[in-house]
Amino acid sequence: MTIFITAYDRSPDGGKGLARDTRVRWALEEVGQAYEVRPVSMRAMKEPAHLALHPFGQIPTYEEGDLALFETGAIVFHIAEQRAGLLPEDANARARAITWMFAALNTVEPPILELANARLLEGDKPWSRERIPLVAERVRNRLDPLSARLGNAEWLDGAFSAGDLLMVSVLLRLKPSGLLGEFPKLAAYVARGEARPAYQRAFAAQLAANTGSKPPAG
Template identity: 55%
Template structure:
């Protein structure tokens, strides 16, 4: 769908992030969900530091993105937003009650079971890569990842999607989470998971959402970016 300034649906996103984060910021999950259900939306871009100011904290108490607003509700947390979109519009949740519950189950599984160890990998290899404790932690982190991915691989089996042939919000979030370590040789060790992730990112809705997110980023960092990144590193 086209990004539409007149849409009653508004999301927030960062105007600039470091290159390694582009394509990973979690407004991508919300954009993808909106594409899958065929809804136009407006994007409010936040400049560096604006996400920590009172106007945005009124939407998101933790000063992060994304947030979502429509005519009925203002929400934060990408998982909650995707669930709201899936419940409000057709296309991401099955009509059958039991199948719907299973799809929601996979949404929670993606965020609560699979994402934490993958984010630990990002921390030890990227955000805290220079810290003395990071490299010693890495084998434990990778072992935990493989425990979870092997379990997920066994459960997926030869299914096209997590609950069979139909793509759901559970798949949307699971593929989004697996992408955190795309190309790192982790998911790729499991043939069916790699194929599953590839099916997800081949969907037209994902491609459009990713292209729109990437096109919205400023091409050069703002003047205050160096100071901000230095403070972030000191705070870790």
């Protein structure tokens, strides 16, 4: 059964890999599952056909036969549940990997999004210069304990899992801020994620879609 996902026809980041379809592409690559991409314009995202798939008018979505899903975390989880490679078999280890998925999206990403909003949506406001350091401090308040927990381990809890996939993806958003450089263990962790062949293929595919270049032959 063919899997269809949606992505921006032109990502606002121009192909830096920060649009959320990259997370889904990465998960599909990790489990070795082929997929097709349906590009959607910013305008079409807010039209009824797309809203029927994604109530918040965003990307990515996921379709497989009569199943239609939205919300990146849920799609990555569905892929991880259906196919081997992203969740451990041991029940307790599996529950802990799922914990890191939620921690990435509900504990670590919100202050990172707030920092992104402070720059993108409020960068021209008179308070911007004074406020950004306050928001950056809230991000550090998450990165500090995350770095302490990771320590010198390769991944957050044993083998690479969907929890690492989402945590690395969330941390990647910090690259332009320079904050990651303050946490060398986290910077090295993100670099290990980016070095995975599955990430490389996912990144190349979204870059090709955004620049019109051909992805490297797989």
